Amino acid sequence: GENVEQHPSTLSVQEGDSAVIKCTYSDSASNYFPWYKQELGKGPQLIIDIRSNVGEKKDQRIAVTLNKTAKHFSLHITETQPEDSAVYFCAGANDNDMRFGAGTRLTVKP
């Protein structure tokens, strides 16, 4: 089955700086890679996703890149704000299996 590893486990940045979270996956059949943001006491919420036929996707301050050859994908947040502070999860999925990374706790210091 799929195995997804996520780094770093914690990340602290200054407001306005960029944050990058990286994930690697093991199953070459995986073709869908969502990113979720989880705030304290709430369920995860999808913030962006990418499919294997696309190399990069942007949505305002958030971007995701995918390198299928190397089996890794990354989340980039630019101009970070204190409200970006949360736990972020990556996931990799094929038709039968979705596995999540262990999560990254992002803290944005004002």
Add this chain to the structure above:
Amino acid sequence: DAGITQSPRHKVTETGTPVTLRCHQTENHRYMYWYRQDPGHGLRLIHYSYGVKDTDKGEVSDGYSVSRSKTEDFLLTLESATSSQTSVYFCAISGQGAPLSLETQYFGPGTRLLVL
């Protein structure tokens, strides 16, 4: 939370007792999922359902059973709770396509379960 509710939101129980968690959706989505979330493990799939009375096992199904008698309700049962099942449980739903790789999953608010 995309029309998904979970009940109860918090529960404390004792080892060996049965526990049932309920997920209710108002979106008429076909697929429903139960995950558990533990520190250092992210979210792990327990069971999922692809229609009424149609369910399948996920990554960590041992010790859990599920039932779906109506489109809107998906129940997770711990037949005899153990301390290792202390966790936060999330329900998720997705739409009409194939599971996992074609449809965005929307998560409920979670149930925090403590087994003493």
